[in-house]
Amino acid sequence: MRISGRLLGSVFEMLDTLDLAGMSTMQINDIVERFIRDDLAARPASQGQYGFEYVLNSSINEVVCHGVPSTADIVGEGDIINLDITLEKNGFIADSSKTYIVGEASPQARKVVAVARGAMWAGIRKVRPGASLGDVGFAIEKHAKKHGCSVVKEYCGHGIGREMHEEPQVLNFGRPGRGLRLREGMTFTIEPMVNLGSRSTVTREDGWTVVTRDGKLSAQFEHTVAVTSNGVEVLTLRQDETV
Numbered sequence: 001m002r003i004s005g006r007l008l009g010s011v012f013e014m015l016d017t018l019d020l021a022g023m024s025t026m027q028i029n030d031i032v033e034r035f036i037r038d039d040l041a042a043r044p045a046s047q048g049q050y051g052f053e054y055v056l057n058s059s060i061n062e063v064v065c066h067g068v069p070s071t072a073d074i075v076g077e078g079d080i081i082n083l084d085i086t087l088e089k090n091g092f093i094a095d096s097s098k099t100y101i102v103g104e105a106s107p108q109a110r111k112v113v114a115v116a117r118g119a120m121w122a123g124i125r126k127v128r129p130g131a132s133l134g135d136v137g138f139a140i141e142k143h144a145k146k147h148g149c150s151v152v153k154e155y156c157g158h159g160i161g162r163e164m165h166e167e168p169q170v171l172n173f174g175r176p177g178r179g180l181r182l183r184e185g186m187t188f189t190i191e192p193m194v195n196l197g198s199r200s201t202v203t204r205e206d207g208w209t210v211v212t213r214d215g216k217l218s219a220q221f222e223h224t225v226a227v228t229s230n231g232v233e234v235l236t237l238r239q240d241e242t243v
Helices: 002-015 025-039 107-124 133-146
Strands: 056-060 063-065 080-089 092-101 157-159 166-170 187-190 193-195 201-203 210-212 218-220 223-227 232-234
Touching (some): 002 080, 025 056, 063 193, 080 107, 092 107, 107 133, 107 187, 107 218, 107 223, 166 187
Antiparallel strands (some): 056 080, 063 210, 157 166, 157 187, 187 223, 201 210, 223 232
8 A cells, every 4th residue: 555655646746747737638637647557557546447437537626526537628727626546556556636726826716725635634634543533524624614615525535455445434524533433554545525615516417527516616635544553644645745
């Protein structure tokens, strides 16, 4: 899991060097696929999962999650775009996402991205042996609400390892002290989806793309983490991040 996580972190470090403005989401998909397969000698785990054809989800502006790469979707100046990527190496899977701000975005866009990032870290910092999943979810939602945003409740984090989606579900809301108790060695994702407006969502006719019902912006951040003997290890941590 450490190896897969470290490799996936390097995918985002590669993306950090690109100017996404003017690129299609399919171009980004193809760049990531080549990097994972050719440079990292790994497998993009999302491709073929549940019939999905691509190596990432690309979710722009009001798209909450599961955006499908397309040659027609061009990333514009001022957009925010979440790139959600999975990678498998030696039979183990890591999962991570980051919302990028493209160029000079609006204050509202910058706000929802900052709140989503902060909500993820609020949840991560609650991970330790003996803590509960309710502690994690409560911290995530509390952070979002404190800053006037909402968390999407229909989608959540999950256990991960040899399979992409394993038990338990890691909700982005909860009550302190409730839910599964965390134990050393558990690995799962924490991935809050934070909306600038209402938490309500709707799925487009393609059966994949989830958007905010009110059309307002949404952002997401995700890391794969492990419960250690005395706290948490972020397996997909990037070089520009600290726990």
